[in-house]
Amino acid sequence: MRADRLLALLLLLQNRGRMTAPELAAELEVSVRTVYRDIEALGASGVPVLADRGPDGGYRLVDGYRTRLTGLTDAEAGSLFLAGLPGQAAELGLGPDLALAQLKLGAALPAEHVARARRIQERFHLDAPAWFREADPVPHLAAVAEAVWEQRRLRAGYRRWNGEEVRRELLPLGIVLKGGIWYLVAAAEPSGEPEGGPDGPGGPGGRDGRDGRDGRRVRTYRISRFLAVERLAAGFERPGGFRLAAHWEESARRLEEMRHQRTAVLRVSPRAVRLLPMKFGALGVRAVETAGEPDAEGWVEVRLAVESPAVAVGDLLGLGPEAELLGPPDLVRDFTAALTAMARRYGLVADAAAEGPERGDG
Numbered sequence: 001m002r003a004d005r006l007l008a009l010l011l012l013l014q015n016r017g018r019m020t021a022p023e024l025a026a027e028l029e030v031s032v033r034t035v036y037r038d039i040e041a042l043g044a045s046g047v048p049v050l051a052d053r054g055p056d057g058g059y060r061l062v063d064g065y066r067t068r069l070t071g072l073t074d075a076e077a078g079s080l081f082l083a084g085l086p087g088q089a090a091e092l093g094l095g096p097d098l099a100l101a102q103l104k105l106g107a108a109l110p111a112e113h114v115a116r117a118r119r120i121q122e123r124f125h126l127d128a129p130a131w132f133r134e135a136d137p138v139p140h141l142a143a144v145a146e147a148v149w150e151q152r153r154l155r156a157g158y159r160r161w162n163g164e165e166v167r168r169e170l171l172p173l174g175i176v177l178k179g180g181i182w183y184l185v186a187a188a189e190p191s192g193e194p195e196g197g198p199d200g201p202g203g204p205g206g207r208d209g210r211d212g213r214d215g216r217r218v219r220t221y222r223i224s225r226f227l228a229v230e231r232l233a234a235g236f237e238r239p240g241g242f243r244l245a246a247h248w249e250e251s252a253r254r255l256e257e258m259r260h261q262r263t264a265v266l267r268v269s270p271r272a273v274r275l276l277p278m279k280f281g282a283l284g285v286r287a288v289e290t291a292g293e294p295d296a297e298g299w300v301e302v303r304l305a306v307e308s309p310a311v312a313v314g315d316l317l318g319l320g321p322e323a324e325l326l327g328p329p330d331l332v333r334d335f336t337a338a339l340t341a342m343a344r345r346y347g348l349v350a351d352a353a354a355e356g357p358e359r360g361d362g
Contacts, residue, residue: 012024014066039051133179154186262307279315280304
């Protein structure tokens with residue numbers, strides 16, 4: 001809205017002093033031509049804006065002029081919890097509210113506090129997403145967030161982990177940002193779907209539990225997998241005693257336990273000891289910390305928590321010749337089969353089936 005932009009322009013001049021038209025355009029994310037028009041509109045409304053010419057010129061307010069339009073709207077106040085995450089605030093649809101709220105706070109604070117806040121902002125940057133991961137497209141995030149804030153039911157189309165598309169009516173309880181990925185925690189009516197939930201067994205979006213009040217399942221949905229969302233007029237009552245942070249922490253703990261129910265026994269080289277934390281994170285660190293004594297070659301025996309055999313085989317192949325899998329027997333069998341298949345693929349061993357039956361001497 002233009003009124004919000006004019007107020008933002010006024011607060012920028014009040015908080016920062018003299019600013020050029022290109023600087024104002026960059027802050028407001030508009031064209032320089034739009035800044036010129038907005039400056040004229042402020043002047044016509046009685047705001048004393050001066051234009052200084054020359055290399056150090058720009059626009060400024062008459063000395064001593066201060067606006068008192070610094071009260072926060074509900075939306076602006078609600079956006080302040082994302083003060084250090086402007087990108088995420090924009091994804092939630094709160095970007096303009098956050099920017100204006102910060103300007104209003106700056107106008108209400110003493111000048112020395114504003115200067116200190118700006119120094120800290122220039123010296124600290126929070127980058128939430130993980131390395132080497134493209135951001136999930138989340139076209140429905142703002143609509144989902146509105147339903148959460150307003151406590152309104154959602155009707156949604158969702159693509160499960162296996163590609164199946166389902167429709168759900170959800171009671172949105174909260175939004176979580178983890179590793180740059182947005183999740184919705186929501187209660188849903190029983191739907192007869194497998195215990196793994198809409199996002200697959202043991203994955204984000206699996207069954208988290210019940211809210212303990214009316215039997216509805218509380219699940220986690222990856223917001224990028226929503227195909228369509230519709231905010232309904234009907235509201236809902238939040239489950240009594242539900243706390244988003246506590247629920248997420250417990251859900252994440254259970255997920256880790258479900259994912260890593262097996263233990264691989266490995267004999268690893270000194271180089272693999274250095275690789276384990278890099279490839280397996282905290283699990284690799286734990287395996288190294290509990291390793292046995294080195295043998296004559298410097299290799300040690302470690303116990304590493306792993307996922308299903310299929311996932312574990314792929315992960316362990318990444319250690320190459322720096323590790324020897326000792327157990328359990330079924331994992332060794334699957335691992336050996338994978339190695340044999342790879343060797344045949346590259347022509348390193350003969351395919352017994354292709355050679356035909358062995359011939360006798362006589």
